[in-house]
Amino acid sequence: MTNILCIGAGYVGGPTMAMIAKQCPQHRVTVVDINQQRIDAWNSDKLPIYEPGLLEVVQVARGRNLFFSTEVDKGIVEADIIFVSVNTPTKTFGRGAGKAADLQYWEKTARQIVKNATGPKIVVEKSTLPVRTAHAMERILNHNPSDIHFDVVSNPEFLAEGTAIRDLEAPDRVLVGGRETESGQKAIQAVADVYAEWVPRERIITTNLWSSELSKLVANAFLAQRISSINAISALCEKTEANVNEVAHAIGTDSRIGSRFLRSSIGFGGSCFKKDILNLVYLCESYGLTEVAEYWEQVVKINDYQKTRFVTNIISTMFNTLAGKRIALLGAAFKADTSDTRESASLDVCRGLLEEHAQVILSDPHALKNAKADLGDLAEQIIFEPDPYKAAQDAHAIGLMTEWKMFADLDYQKVYDSMVKPAFIFDGRNILDHQKLFEIGFNVYPIGKSPLSHLDEEGNWQ
Numbered sequence: 001m002t003n004i005l006c007i008g009a010g011y012v013g014g015p016t017m018a019m020i021a022k023q024c025p026q027h028r029v030t031v032v033d034i035n036q037q038r039i040d041a042w043n044s045d046k047l048p049i050y051e052p053g054l055l056e057v058v059q060v061a062r063g064r065n066l067f068f069s070t071e072v073d074k075g076i077v078e079a080d081i082i083f084v085s086v087n088t089p090t091k092t093f094g095r096g097a098g099k100a101a102d103l104q105y106w107e108k109t110a111r112q113i114v115k116n117a118t119g120p121k122i123v124v125e126k127s128t129l130p131v132r133t134a135h136a137m138e139r140i141l142n143h144n145p146s147d148i149h150f151d152v153v154s155n156p157e158f159l160a161e162g163t164a165i166r167d168l169e170a171p172d173r174v175l176v177g178g179r180e181t182e183s184g185q186k187a188i189q190a191v192a193d194v195y196a197e198w199v200p201r202e203r204i205i206t207t208n209l210w211s212s213e214l215s216k217l218v219a220n221a222f223l224a225q226r227i228s229s230i231n232a233i234s235a236l237c238e239k240t241e242a243n244v245n246e247v248a249h250a251i252g253t254d255s256r257i258g259s260r261f262l263r264s265s266i267g268f269g270g271s272c273f274k275k276d277i278l279n280l281v282y283l284c285e286s287y288g289l290t291e292v293a294e295y296w297e298q299v300v301k302i303n304d305y306q307k308t309r310f311v312t313n314i315i316s317t318m319f320n321t322l323a324g325k326r327i328a329l330l331g332a333a334f335k336a337d338t339s340d341t342r343e344s345a346s347l348d349v350c351r352g353l354l355e356e357h358a359q360v361i362l363s364d365p366h367a368l369k370n371a372k373a374d375l376g377d378l379a380e381q382i383i384f385e386p387d388p389y390k391a392a393q394d395a396h397a398i399g400l401m402t403e404w405k406m407f408a409d410l411d412y413q414k415v416y417d418s419m420v421k422p423a424f425i426f427d428g429r430n431i432l433d434h435q436k437l438f439e440i441g442f443n444v445y446p447i448g449k450s451p452l453s454h455l456d457e458e459g460n461w462q
Contacts, residue, residue, distance in 0.1 A: 002027045004194070005079035007072060007109050009033035009042055011049055011164075011271070011340060012126060012157045013085030018057045019168040021066035023198040028065050030079070032072045042068040050339035050366040053165035076116040081190065083155070084109055085126040096282050103136075110140045117148055122187045125154045125213070135209070151187035153178045154209050156216035161270060162337030174204045177212025217283075220276040221296055226261040227268045228302035234264040234448030235309060244448025245430065264448045266401065266428035267306040269334030269343040274300055307345050310399075310447075311352035314426055317445060318397060322356040326420070328391040329353075331402020331429075332364035332371035339366040341374045345428070346401035354381055363391035365404060389415065397424035403431050416440050422455060 006013045009031045021029040033039055041048035047055055086105040141150035154177040159167045174195045178188040192204050230248055237244040244264045252259030277300050284293035315322060334344040341347060353360050361383040362371060372379045385391040392398055392415045400407060408431045416423055425437055426445045434444045438452035445451045
């Protein structure tokens, strides 16, 4: 039996360890976190994060070989393999603020491992970290008074929230990077063997440490680049009366390009894309690669532009004033099938609308609690309503922010009847039937398509 420990019970650590425990009943898997409330939630049937299928996976293994605890020090002593999955947000202070990763939690964890370990360990980087962070971790771990040897392995996650369980059950690849020494290769093999219990060997890729760390940043940068690329074209489509969906379909049939991540929207969000791109930008800048840094930074700028453009379009469409107008935003999570609101485009739109003195009503089936926390003091100015029909009642406009299926399936005749006229709908995800909405009576404003409006340029009914 191998004792596996994960330090950090968040969006990555919890689901990953639950899947390992389910697929490897011969191993003991413990997830530790200093947040007692979070651990209590993991030990209940109301988990701290919403992810389809996660509860069922947890229930299979919890109490059998999967355990959640706040006893970090005890877990370190007993573990053979330690996964480090702590938060590495973007720095908000000092050198590299706004771009570099804040590694204070990661370093504290490394020092806690050194303090409590009584024998050799394999330490696995699961958090997304800057390139060559493993080298710094090795220096902290292996300069210890007891001469205990630690092998550091990079095993970045490639999970997409909302499909994390499916991604864990049948991953495109598992990446394991380590030192090209005898002990380093054994450490790589030990981690690879855990995944090989259910992942085909041909999908387990082994590299050196630096390639593994960089691959995570580059993968997210490439995916975000595709989203920003089609969103940039969506602005042009609206000016030329082209249809961004038709453009995306036409280019997506090219086998060299492919169709994935070519859906235009209000922009990408979540904890990874922006953070990882800015991390890559900072890395390039630190090596003097100014042009490369500027290239990747533009991906983030286009994403911010898309969100700003969405708010600007609402203002200009609604007669250049939103003061006192009730606007219902459907969706707070950054994407469907998750409760995560980190870097959510919806919350940025909330802030933009509040600046115009609009009355904002925010609706979401699972993410309102996190939205309140992320909005901080601004939350006092927002009405949080889980029922989308109540949110839309007496609204002047609706903004479709998150592609939850329930929002696509609403009775929009009922919604329209309850709204102030003229009624506007801004589809930030292009998931609605725009022609049907127009026939109901809505003035419809999609992303990357010509609007369907009953009003002329002066705002009179046509």
